[in-house]
Amino acid sequence: MHMDxxxxxxxxxxxxxxxxxxxxxxxxAIDNFNKFGFINLELGKRENAIFYIDRVARLLxxxxxxxxxxxxxxxxxxxxxxxxxPLQAMExxxxxxxxxxxxxxxxxxxxxxxxxxxxxxxxxxxxxxxxSLLVNSDDLERFYLEAKANLGLANLNFxxxxxxxxxxxxxxxxxxxxxxxxxxxxxxANEFLTTGYESLGQYDxxxxxxxxxxxxxxxxxxxxxxxxxxxxxxxxxxEQLKNLTSVQEEKIEKLSQSENRAEITAIxxxxxxxxxxxxxxxxxxxxxxxxxxxxxxxTKNSELEKARDDAISAMKAKSNFLSTVTHELRTxxxxxxxxxxxxxxxxxxxxxxxxxxxxxxxxxYLLNFINDILQINKIDADKVEPLKVEFKLKNVxxxxxxxxxxxxxxxxxxxxxxxxxxxxxNMLGDPLKLSQIFINxxxxxxxxxxxxNVDVMAKLIRHEGEQVKIHFEVKDDGIGISEEQQKKIFDSxxxxxxxxxxxxxxxxxxxxxxxxxxxxxxxxxxxESQPGFGSRFFFEIEFKSxxxxxxxxxxxxxxxxxxxxxxxxxxxxxxxxxxxxxxKKMLVKKxxxxxxxxxxxEAVDKAKETSYDCILMDIHMPGMGGTEATxxxxxxxxxxxIIALTAISMEDSVEEFINAGCNDVVxxxxxxxxxxxxxxxxxxxxxTASQA
Numbered sequence: 001m002h003m004d005x006x007x008x009x010x011x012x013x014x015x016x017x018x019x020x021x022x023x024x025x026x027x028x029a030i031d032n033f034n035k036f037g038f039i040n041l042e043l044g045k046r047e048n049a050i051f052y053i054d055r056v057a058r059l060l061x062x063x064x065x066x067x068x069x070x071x072x073x074x075x076x077x078x079x080x081x082x083x084x085x086p087l088q089a090m091e092x093x094x095x096x097x098x099x100x101x102x103x104x105x106x107x108x109x110x111x112x113x114x115x116x117x118x119x120x121x122x123x124x125x126x127x128x129x130x131x132s133l134l135v136n137s138d139d140l141e142r143f144y145l146e147a148k149a150n151l152g153l154a155n156l157n158f159x160x161x162x163x164x165x166x167x168x169x170x171x172x173x174x175x176x177x178x179x180x181x182x183x184x185x186x187x188x189a190n191e192f193l194t195t196g197y198e199s200l201g202q203y204d205x206x207x208x209x210x211x212x213x214x215x216x217x218x219x220x221x222x223x224x225x226x227x228x229x230x231x232x233x234x235x236x237x238x239e240q241l242k243n244l245t246s247v248q249e250e251k252i253e254k255l256s257q258s259e260n261r262a263e264i265t266a267i268x269x270x271x272x273x274x275x276x277x278x279x280x281x282x283x284x285x286x287x288x289x290x291x292x293x294x295x296x297x298x299t300k301n302s303e304l305e306k307a308r309d310d311a312i313s314a315m316k317a318k319s320n321f322l323s324t325v326t327h328e329l330r331t332x333x334x335x336x337x338x339x340x341x342x343x344x345x346x347x348x349x350x351x352x353x354x355x356x357x358x359x360x361x362x363x364x365y366l367l368n369f370i371n372d373i374l375q376i377n378k379i380d381a382d383k384v385e386p387l388k389v390e391f392k393l394k395n396v397x398x399x400x401x402x403x404x405x406x407x408x409x410x411x412x413x414x415x416x417x418x419x420x421x422x423x424x425x426n427m428l429g430d431p432l433k434l435s436q437i438f439i440n441x442x443x444x445x446x447x448x449x450x451x452x453n454v455d456v457m458a459k460l461i462r463h464e465g466e467q468v469k470i471h472f473e474v475k476d477d478g479i480g481i482s483e484e485q486q487k488k489i490f491d492s493x494x495x496x497x498x499x500x501x502x503x504x505x506x507x508x509x510x511x512x513x514x515x516x517x518x519x520x521x522x523x524x525x526x527x528e529s530q531p532g533f534g535s536r537f538f539f540e541i542e543f544k545s546x547x548x549x550x551x552x553x554x555x556x557x558x559x560x561x562x563x564x565x566x567x568x569x570x571x572x573x574x575x576x577x578x579x580x581x582x583x584k585k586m587l588v589k590k591x592x593x594x595x596x597x598x599x600x601x602e603a604v605d606k607a608k609e610t611s612y613d614c615i616l617m618d619i620h621m622p623g624m625g626g627t628e629a630t631x632x633x634x635x636x637x638x639x640x641x642i643i644a645l646t647a648i649s650m651e652d653s654v655e656e657f658i659n660a661g662c663n664d665v666v667x668x669x670x671x672x673x674x675x676x677x678x679x680x681x682x683x684x685x686x687x688t689a690s691q692a
Contacts, residue, residue: 030059030068037075042184050079070100077112086116097388101466101544104140107133111148118156121638126156147176147185154192158199167196187213337669338582345589391431393470393543394419397458400438407446408454415446418457424468428544433517440514441474441537449478449534461540468545477534486527490515560676566591568613568683573603573629574645575621579668583616583645586672600624604632612640613683617662619646627660634661639690641682645670 033052040049056072073096080089117126133149150173157166174189190213197206408415445454457473529535597603619626644657644665
């Protein structure tokens with residue numbers, strides 16, 4: 001189809017469709033109609049494409065066929081993008097991705113997603129996907145996808161005025177298209193290069209590709225050939241409509257014949273009426289008994305439904321209450337941790353320093369407690385879904401071990417990672433939630449182990465194709481857990497005993513979070529333990545192994561202590577007066593200046609009047625909130641970095657902030673080093689991009 005032989009493809013599909021209909025096999029019919037829809041989209045025959053897409057929708061109602069449904073949603077997404085509904089198209093692509101793991105379809109879905117990101121000016125996201133498709137290993141369309149990805153990168157770089165790079169990608173797309181006889185892509189590449197070189201002022205090269213464009217038109221896109229392809233697709237569509245009409249006529253004929261037999265049926269029926277009447281009398285009494293029984297059951301069902309509704313309402317009320325409380329606690333906690341940091345930086349007296357350190361410890365403890373409650377609440381309310389991103393498992397486990405080494409030193413305990421190097425390097429899954437699981441398990445093991453060992457293990461169980469099953473284990477030789485305590489150790493706020501809580505502290509939510517997060521991976525935590533002989537927590541998770549698509553580039557980690565912040569001018573958007581003072585003091589500490597906006601309306605006005613190096617945007621404010629203010633600012637200023645500073649609640653979504661135009665998100669209360677690092681990172685990124 002990509003070699004400009006759409007007419008032949010349509011004829012072949014039509015024969016396949018006839019065979020599928022004769023065999024009354026629905027799934028091949030769905031595949032054929034999906035292909036008809038795809039070809040008509042390629043030809044620009046939108047009405048014909050919609051006809052086939054609708055036929056597939058009707059057939060899918062009578063059969064479970066995930067692959068066919070995934071292709072159908074892919075075609076619907078393409079239609080939505082043509083209609084300028086990119087967000088609806090994105091949602092359809094997400095649904096299609098969950099239905100099928102077919103490599104070729106996944107690659108085409110990714111290509112469409114990149115086109116959507118390009119349409120939305122989300123250039124970084126689009127570039128990431130296009131680059132991944134440059135090195136695809138697709139058995140069916142490897143070179144076609146590579147050519148399309150190069151053409152996508154050409155258009156992307158043209159949009160961001162990187163003209164030299166854009167024509168490089170355009171030339172590469174043209175080369176692949178010519179080598180593989182992708183005439184339509186060759187036409188598009190020549191068309192792009194004609195404009196690209198003209199924008200660069202290289203008119204001789206622009207003229208050369210304009211001539212190539214004429215040649216491609218003469219060889220492959222003549223009016224006669226277009227007419228022939230159009231005639232073919234229209235003829236086949238009309239035949240399909242006739243077939244549908246014929247089927248309906250057959251049904252009508254059968255109904256007509258059945259009317260002729262109606263008289264005979266009536267005579268036979270009357271013969272049985274007497275017998276049926278006698279039976280009806282005996283059945284009547286039984287029916288009366290059933291009616292009374294059904295009334296009783298209906299009454300009981302109504303009571304059960306009311307009890308269920310009351311339980312759901314109570315659960316929602318609890319979730320809303322916890323969400324509100326945890327969110328409201330973060331705001332004053334920001335003042336506590338922020339002021340503590342500022343006071344510690346102002347060289348307090350020795351006795352004051354000890355008190356301030358105790359205050360900081362208490363603030364951090366309270367913050368962890370609030371975060372645990374919010375996490376459990378989100379999981380219970382089904383607000384948490386696992387991501388599917390590429391990651392390196394060994395790096396995730398190493399980062400967890402490194403972050404907890406100081407805890408191990410304080411407990412005089414060895415923290416050891418035993419990693420099976422036969423595990424594939426790249427995985428597809430949710431590294432963040434996996435980190436949360438191990439931070440809780442390893443942190444728990446360290447808390448209850450003194451002068452001992454904590455071993456973290458990852459071992460390959462099975463590797464078949466792209467599917468990988470791994471056994472994980474966290475083992476310690478600490479105080480252990482009794483058999484009675486093991487029965488309730490994974491329940492919320494449970495810590496084995498009151499004595500353990502008093503001696504070791506903690507919220508009792510860590511293992512509950514582990515159990516809930518593993519449920520998202522379709523896995524289950526298991527425990528073996530004896531008092532005095534330590535504990536062993538273990539579980540298994542299935543991942544999808546991913547071949548690396550892009551050469552990994554190690555990001556430059558910015559050390560805020562080495563960054564010169566002096567002279568930078570920022571805008572603080574915050575409605576809380578105490579938070580304004582604290583944030584301003586933290587900026588002044590690094591010799592930065594700032595303006596303050598009390599709400600979203602003031603923020604938009606100030607951003608129009610003044611040029612800022614960065615905007616620190618609170619999300620929850622009266623009047624115009626941070627999300628709306630960010631969207632307004634992005635209408636006239638797409639360059640200024642905007643960092644969301646927010647006490648995230650259960651209803652908040654980091655993705656929502658990013659889609660609104662925020663460059664980054666920092667959760668309040670935050671660590672000062674993270675605060676400075678994010679400011680430096682985003683300002684430097686914008687300056688580097690503007691100088692490129």
